[in-house]
Amino acid sequence: MDYEKYVATHEFAHTLTYQEKYKSFVDADMKKIKKFNESVKELYKDYQKELYDLFEESRQLDIKFVMDTSSYTEADINRRKYLAERMNNITISKYANENEEEFMAEAFADYKLGIEKSKYSIKVGKLIDEVFRR
Numbered sequence: 844m845d846y847e848k849y850v851a852t853h854e855f856a857h858t859l860t861y862q863e864k865y866k867s868f869v870d871a872d873m874k875k876i877k878k879f880n881e882s883v884k885e886l887y888k889d890y891q892k893e894l895y896d897l898f899e900e901s902r903q904l905d906i907k908f909v910m911d912t913s914s915y916t917e918a919d920i921n922r923r924k925y926l927a928e929r930m931n932n933i934t935i936s937k938y939a940n941e942n943e944e945e946f947m948a949e950a951f952a953d954y955k956l957g958i959e960k961s962k963y964s965i966k967v968g969k970l971i972d973e974v975f976r977r
């Protein structure tokens with residue numbers, strides 16, 4: 844990914860909601876931005892929950908592997924691989940876990956520039972297109 848393009852796209856996403864912080868902007872449609880932020884919050888929650896659940900199940904399998912190796916089955920191996928793949932597909936970036944705003948900006952950059960886009964990036968990107976495109 845082209846780093847400068849990535850930075851510009853990430854920062855652009857932030858400007859979409861800056862208006863809420865600087866309410867003196869005359870033309871800002873606060874209702875629209877508030878509703879958008881609420882939707883992002885929900886997606887961020889879903890994102891974290893799904894990643895956490897995958898991580899936790901993986902961790903339990905790793906514990907089983909280390910503590911109880913003889914009972915670790917072929918099915919466990921395959922499940923662990925599947926979980927790792929799912930986590931990899933869903934993860935947007937480390938920075939996306941910082942907070943809702945970074946999640947939104949990272950997801951948008953992934954939506955625009957990513958090669959293997961997270962399904963959450965696609966959801967956020969489509970939401971941005973829907974709400975802000977004119």
Ligand SMILES: [Zn+2]
Nearest residue numbers: 853857945948
């Ligand atoms: Zn940022």
